[in-house]
Amino acid sequence: MMRISTTALALTVGAATSLGLAVTAAAQEKKIVIGVTCDRTGPTQIVGTVLCPAEHDYFDYVNANHLLDGYTIDHQEIETGYKVPPAVEAYQRQKQEGAIIMPIYGTPQTHALNERLEQDKIVGTTPGFGIAASADGQKYPYLFPIAASYFSQGAAAVQFVKDQLGGSLKGKKIAFIYYDNPAGTEPIPVLKDLADAEGFELRTFAVPPPGVELNAQVLDITQRYKADFVISHLFGRSPSVSIKEFKANGYPLSKVVGLVWASGEADIMAAGGWGVAQGYNTMQFAGAGDDYPIRQEIKAMYQKEGKQPPAGMENTVYYNRGLLNAAIEVKALSNALELTHGAQPTGTDVKKGMEEIHDFTLGGLVPPLEITPTDHEGGGWVRIFQVKGNGLVPVTDWFNAYRDTVWQQVKAAEKTQ
Amino acid sequence: MFHRESGVFKTSYAADMALYPLPIARWAVAVFAGLFIAVAPLTFGEYYLSLLNLCLVAIVGALGLNILLGYTGQISIGQGAFMSVGAYTAANLIVRLGLPFWITIPAGGLMAALIGTVVGIPSLRIKGIYLAIATLAAQLIIEWTINHVHWISGGVQASIEIPRPSFFGMPLASEAQIYVFLMFFVVLAIIATLNLVRSRIGRAFIAIRDQDIAAEIIGIDIFRYKLYAFAISSFYAGVAGVLESYYLGIANYEQFQLDVSIDYLAMVIIGGLGSVLGSIFGAVFVTLLPIVTRWALESGGGLFLTESNLADIIPHLRLVIFGGLIIFFLIVEPDGLARLWRNIRNYFRLWPFSY
Numbered sequence: 026m027m028r029i030s031t032t033a034l035a036l037t038v039g040a041a042t043s044l045g046l047a048v049t050a051a052a053q054e055k056k057i058v059i060g061v062t063c064d065r066t067g068p069t070q071i072v073g074t075v076l077c078p079a080e081h082d083y084f085d086y087v088n089a090n091h092l093l094d095g096y097t098i099d100h101q102e103i104e105t106g107y108k109v110p111p112a113v114e115a116y117q118r119q120k121q122e123g124a125i126i127m128p129i130y131g132t133p134q135t136h137a138l139n140e141r142l143e144q145d146k147i148v149g150t151t152p153g154f155g156i157a158a159s160a161d162g163q164k165y166p167y168l169f170p171i172a173a174s175y176f177s178q179g180a181a182a183v184q185f186v187k188d189q190l191g192g193s194l195k196g197k198k199i200a201f202i203y204y205d206n207p208a209g210t211e212p213i214p215v216l217k218d219l220a221d222a223e224g225f226e227l228r229t230f231a232v233p234p235p236g237v238e239l240n241a242q243v244l245d246i247t248q249r250y251k252a253d254f255v256i257s258h259l260f261g262r263s264p265s266v267s268i269k270e271f272k273a274n275g276y277p278l279s280k281v282v283g284l285v286w287a288s289g290e291a292d293i294m295a296a297g298g299w300g301v302a303q304g305y306n307t308m309q310f311a312g313a314g315d316d317y318p319i320r321q322e323i324k325a326m327y328q329k330e331g332k333q334p335p336a337g338m339e340n341t342v343y344y345n346r347g348l349l350n351a352a353i354e355v356k357a358l359s360n361a362l363e364l365t366h367g368a369q370p371t372g373t374d375v376k377k378g379m380e381e382i383h384d385f386t387l388g389g390l391v392p393p394l395e396i397t398p399t400d401h402e403g404g405g406w407v408r409i410f411q412v413k414g415n416g417l418v419p420v421t422d423w424f425n426a427y428r429d430t431v432w433q434q435v436k437a438a439e440k441t442q
Numbered sequence: 443m444f445h446r447e448s449g450v451f452k453t454s455y456a457a458d459m460a461l462y463p464l465p466i467a468r469w470a471v472a473v474f475a476g477l478f479i480a481v482a483p484l485t486f487g488e489y490y491l492s493l494l495n496l497c498l499v500a501i502v503g504a505l506g507l508n509i510l511l512g513y514t515g516q517i518s519i520g521q522g523a524f525m526s527v528g529a530y531t532a533a534n535l536i537v538r539l540g541l542p543f544w545i546t547i548p549a550g551g552l553m554a555a556l557i558g559t560v561v562g563i564p565s566l567r568i569k570g571i572y573l574a575i576a577t578l579a580a581q582l583i584i585e586w587t588i589n590h591v592h593w594i595s596g597g598v599q600a601s602i603e604i605p606r607p608s609f610f611g612m613p614l615a616s617e618a619q620i621y622v623f624l625m626f627f628v629v630l631a632i633i634a635t636l637n638l639v640r641s642r643i644g645r646a647f648i649a650i651r652d653q654d655i656a657a658e659i660i661g662i663d664i665f666r667y668k669l670y671a672f673a674i675s676s677f678y679a680g681v682a683g684v685l686e687s688y689y690l691g692i693a694n695y696e697q698f699q700l701d702v703s704i705d706y707l708a709m710v711i712i713g714g715l716g717s718v719l720g721s722i723f724g725a726v727f728v729t730l731l732p733i734v735t736r737w738a739l740e741s742g743g744g745l746f747l748t749e750s751n752l753a754d755i756i757p758h759l760r761l762v763i764f765g766g767l768i769i770f771f772l773i774v775e776p777d778g779l780a781r782l783w784r785n786i787r788n789y790f791r792l793w794p795f796s797y
Contacts (some may be wrong), residue, residue, distance in 0.1 A: 065757045074754070081753065103736070104757035110496050113690065114733060117617075133696035136601045140691035144615065156599065166743035206589065207600040207695060214598065309496045438597065 027298070034274065055096045055369070057358060059084065060119025060147075062134070064079070067107030068261060069144035071291050073130065075337040077102060079347025080128060082335070087355050089326055094362045098355070101269070105130065109137050120145055125372045126348050127247070129155065132208050135168070142167040146372040148379055150352050153285050154312050157211055158438035160402035160431075162380065168373070169379055169401045171353050171394065172310035172346075175403025176431045178284045179256070181214030182308065184218045184426030185282055186254045194225040199386065200252035202242055204260050205231040212284070214437070218430050222370055228252075236263030254282040264288075267293035268302050276403060279304035280431040282409065284323050288313075289342040293412060304413045306420070312351035312390040313342045313410045314419040319387055320345075345390055352387050353379075392423040402414070405431060461636055479625055483618040490639035491617040493730065498624040499686045500725035502631045504709040505718065506678025511707070512715035513639055514671035515651030516565055520558075520577040521679050522702035523584035526695065528680025530594055531692035543607040543688065547627070550684035551677040558585070558676020559669050566665045569654075581700055588695050600695035607688050624685055631678060635718050638674070647671055651716070682738040683749060714778025725777040735763045 053146030063077035064070060078170055083098040087093055101122065103115035112134040119127060126148040129135050135155035142149045143166060151159070152172035159165035173181065174314050200218055203209040212231060220227040228250055230242040236259060246252050254277075257267055264287035271281055283292075289305030296302050307313070319336070327334045340343050360378030361370035370378070380402070382396040404427045410417035452458045456679045462468045483491065507521050528550030535541045535549055561580040565573050588595045596602040605621060606613045614623050638644045641705040649657035658664050687693040705728060713724020739756045 058745075063753075063757075065754065066761055078754070102753045104753075104760075106757065106761075109690065109694070109702070110729070110733065114493060114496060117489045121487065121489040123780045133694050135601075136603075136692045136694045137690045137697070140603065207598060438599070 029239050031307070032132055044348070053278060056099050057093070057096050058119070058122050058124040058126050059098055059100045059200075059354065060116070060124035061100050061129070062115050062119075062120070062130045063102055063104050064107040064130055065104050067105070069107055069131070069253040072286075072289070072343050075291075075340045075343035076347040076350075077130075078335055078342040080351040081317075082151060082326075083351035083355070084347050086319075086326055093355065094367055095357060095360070096358075098358075105134065107131050107134075113141075114135055116141060120147065125370065126150070126354050126375050128354065132156075135159075139165065140169055146376075148354075148372055148375045150350055152162040152352060152353075154208065156203050156344060158435050160383060160400060161434050161439060162398050162401040162403070164439050165401065167376060168355060169396070171347070171379075171396065171401070171403055172392075173285070173405040173407045173425070174402055174431075175208065175258075175284070176215045176434050177402065177425060178308060179215040179406045180219065180259075180427040180431050181405070181425060182212075182256045182282050182284060183216065183223065184424065185308075185421065186256070187223065188421075189280075190253060197225045197253045198250060199225050199227050199376040200230060200246040200250055200255045201227060201258065201338070202230040202232060202239075202246065202255060203258040204236050204263060205233045208260070209258055215427075215430060215434050218434070219223055219427060222430070232259060232263055236261060237266055239263065240272050243267065243274055247271070247274040247276045253280070256284070257281055257286045257287050259287045262295070264292040268292070268296035268305060272296075272301055277304060278302060279306065279411070282308060284308050285310055285407070288410075290340050290417075291343070299412060299415045302412045307342070307410050307412070307417060307419075308407050309342065309410055310392065310407055311342075311345040311346060312408065312419075317345070317388045317390045319390060335412075348387070350389050351392060353385070356382055356385050377439070399415075404428075459640070461640075463781040475629070479622075479629070483621045483625075486618075488617045489776070491621050493733065495617060495621055495624055495689055496622070497729045498628045499682055499689060499725045500709065500729050501628050501722050503682035503706050503722040504713065505631050505635050505678055506675045506682065507706050507711075508710045508715065508717070508721040509635065509638070510648070510671050510675035511710055512717065512720070513644065513651060514647040514668065516562070516668060516671060516779075517574040518577040518672075518675070519574055519703045519707060520561060520581040520584070521706040522700060523581040524554045524558050524679035524682030525686065525702070526584060526588055526693075526698035527676075528558050528587060528603070528683035529687040529693040529698065532594070532684040532708060533687055534594065535606050536604045536758040537596070537602055543623075543684075547681055547684050551680040554680025554683065555673040556675040558672045558679070560609065561676075562669050562672025563760065565638070565668045565672065578700075581703055585695070585699065596694060602693045604687055604691060604693065606691065620689055624689065626682065627685060631681070632718060633723070635721075639718070643667065643670060648716075708768065712771060712778055716781030717778065717780035719783065720778045720780030723783070727779060730733040731764055731767060732760055735760045 061077060061080055081100060087096050089204045103118065105111040105115055106340055116138050124147060129138060129149045132154045135151050138149060139156065146167065148167055148169060150169045150171050152170065155170055157174040157176045159168040159170055162250050171376065186199060190197055203409040216227055230246060232242055246255060259267055264283055268278065271278055285308050288309060293299060293302045314375055324334045357375050357379035360371065360381050361374035364377055365374050380396055380398045384394065385391060392407065394403030397405040406423045408419055408422045408423050411420045450463060457463060462471055466637050482494065503521060507518065510516050510518050512772025531553040532546035532550035535546045542574060560670055561577060564576045568576060606615050608614065614620050646662045649662055650667055654664055683698065709724035709728045710721060712727055736756060739759060771779065
């Protein structure tokens with residue numbers, strides 16, 4: 026009996042001391058909480074295992090170099106496995122820990138959290154996925170797509186095809202091959218509008234999930250429809266299968282452009298390597314490749330600690346997207362700190378900081394975004410990189426296209442939601 | 443709870459039929475109900491209430507599946523799809539007609555029951571694993587339909603945002619308010635299930651589960667009762683779907699995919715087939731176990747690993763522990779957590795003078 030009570034006493038004292046320590050530590054240190062969620066085990070792990078570590082690397086880099094006005098970033102990650110209820114749980118937990126900005130992971134999760142973000146005044150970023158209509162900052166005040174939505178990607182793809190086919194699309198045949206889920210079908214209304222406006226013929230080819238068997242669709246496109254150009258909007262394993270199939274059917278890959286989630290190095294490797302995918306056009310919302318100062322600085326940070334840079338860094342497309350997401354969030358935070366003159370910012374401050382982002386390129390990795398209270402997408406910028414030799418080479422500069430058509434669809438989508 | 447039955451003399455049919463024949467059991471249940479209904483929303487933090495809310499939605503769905511799988515013995519892997527039928531029915535009624543929750547929740551349930559009955563028709567001819575495949579087909583067909591018919595799904599995104607339920611003009615926005623809202627339907631579902639399984643219909647279900655030919659010989663219309671089972675089970679699923687949509691503020695196609703059906707199957711099997719308490723245990727177990735293992739790993743893992751390694755290892759280790767614990771519980775007690783609980787209770791019934 027005696028022994029038990031001493032142990033209990035020791036435990037109580039220990040707990041009390043550690044609690045006291047935690048409280049004093051929090052008081053001394055100025056801290057900003059960023060709530061990271063990720064999918065490292067679910068259907069999109071091919072992206073998550075590269076993209077999320079990149080976000081952590083950038084936050085660590087900011088902390089190590091004291092780039093945030095005396096504040097340190099607390100970036101705890103919660104893994105959701107791409108499921109919705111765990112994402113809601115993660116949101117509540119991170120909100121409890123005081124998060125004021127969250128990189129959201131996944132389209133259904135964005136839908137589920139949208140209303141909560143607005144109610145709790147927490148900024149969420151959804152680069153390259155999420156709700157296309159959330160480009161409208163009036164309707165979705167706390168949601169920031171910050172990168173080209175599927176609407177903008179579709180429009181930009183049409184612009185790219187137009188330039189490739191000699192400046193006119195009249196009478197041309199464009200095939201749109203897409204993964205048959207909501208995210209896959211989303212660009213279709215924009216493409217249809219543009220088909221009417223530009224006078225090209227559009228035919229859509231659905232790939233049912235899980236999208237590992239594309240033989241019939243590719244045969245249809247290359248042999249029967251004889252498309253002049255192909256826009257490919259696929260996810261997961263299917264981009265690599267599509268590259269293989271187009272190659273096997275003798276269709277020139279330089280006449281295929283993949284939207285952003287059909288554009289990673291992992292897809293090209295899974296299709297059989299750089300040699301197979303020569304000429305394939307990939308659409309990017311963050312610069313691909315290694316030639317950016319921030320990547321060198323992160324490598325230097327690892328070397329200074331005597332560690333190897335993470336293997337995921339070689340997957341430059343997804344890694345750089347993680348950097349873009351983290352960098353824009355940090356930029357928004359530093360804008361917010363300017364607004365509050367160094368006082369602890371709230372979610373509303375971060376929202377204002379986010380809406381003042383312009384002329385922020387991170388050495389060419391980030392497009393010339395212009396985020397405003399009305400345009401949370403920042404202009405819908407993309408850049409096309411082509412597979413040449415053993416890497417991705419830019420073939421265009423940053424561009425956006427058909428903004429009127431895109432915004433018409435944004436307004437139309439708001440009505441149905 | 444732990445109590446002895448000595449001195450129980452039932453003198454009327456009503457006493458014999460009572461759900462809880464002993465006063466002490468009634469008091470124990472009342473205390474637990476009071477704790478969860480009244481005390482929890484007032485004392486728990488918002489985060490813990492959000493965990494309970496996720497559990498409450500899962501309990502309704504698990505009860506429904508248990509009626510079909512545990513009591514009637516018909517396998518279904520279409521639970522997620524039936525939930526989506528309820529969710530989209532309610533979402534359309536809310537958005538198009540602006541109907542309140544006390545209409546949309548039964549309406550969602552009834553629509554799911556209708557679709558569930560249609561899906562149940564093949565159950566007369568096919569059994570066991572074959573029926574599972576038929577319900578799998580239903581899951582895929584319903585998913586496809588919702589994905590492609592924009593009249594149902596509200597556009598290419600296949601998601602309909604719905605406002606918070608309002609109670610006499612007061613929107614239920616906070617976690618505590620939503621908790622009470624969900625709890626009301628959970629209590630209703632539990633009481634309905636407890637009474638269903640001791641009714642004529644429930645006894646017919648159990649007879650069909652135990653031996654369908656014998657059941658038919660003693661005069662049970664198997665086809666009709668199998669369809670009842672599908673309808674009732676789908677009704678619960680539909681209600682769970684509506685509740686989840688109200689809780690999340692959205693009906694989204696990706697909330698109700700095949701993996702959700704598998705999760706519900708896991709809940710009733712781990713919790714205990716043919717047991718109301720088991721459905722509750724299973725729903726709570728499957729919902730909270732990943733979260734609790736993460737807490738444990740987060741607090742303990744820092745001793746062995748660096749932070750960046752931890753972020754990468756926790757999710758994978760969590761899956762391993764989750765799978766391992768499921769296997770452990772199924773080996774220790776194949777009849778589920780409900781049976782485990784009953785064993786513990788029986789042990790303490792005569793404690794310390796057990797023989």
